[in-house]
Amino acid sequence: MRSFCFIGIGVVLGIAGVTLAHRHQDGESVRVISDQEIKEKLDGNNAMVTAVEVTLGPGQAGVSHRHPGPGFVYVLEGEYELGIDDQPTKVLKAGETFYEPTGCLHRVTKNPSIKQSTRLIAFVLHPRNIQEISVPETAKVKNSDAGQTHDLRD
Secondary structure (H helix, E strand, C coil), X not given: CHHHHHHHHHHHHHHHHHHHCEEEECCEEEEEEEEEEEEEEECCEEEEEEEXXXXXXXXXXXXXXXXXXXXXXXXXEXXXXXXXXXXXXXXXXXXXXXXXXXXXXXXXXXXXXXXXXXXXXXXXXXXXCCCCCCEECCCEEEECCCCEEEECCC
């Protein structure tokens, strides 16, 4: 009976954790579905995979960002406008997939429809010690006096 109670408490806490792991980022809603440690290593580091559901309302766009590991994405519903690094922007439809290499600039993330929502399921592999799987690209300004570029996060 005691084991059954601990299992029940674990399930409730797990569901609460997944529910609380829902966040909004400038036009997109991101919900963590699962975090799982994996046996394989990523660049020599212990790794894990995080699965997320991303929802974009009609006409909404997310911010430019990068991932600390490769991403594999499935368009579950609607259409999705994608722009990676300097590659031409393309529109994907429900049922299509794409791959994002580690550290690439995901410069366009947009729902091109004005009527229908877009939903994606993404699996991002990343080192276990990294919690944030989407890192917003910051604006950079050039210091005209020294001719240097400065990252605004500093």
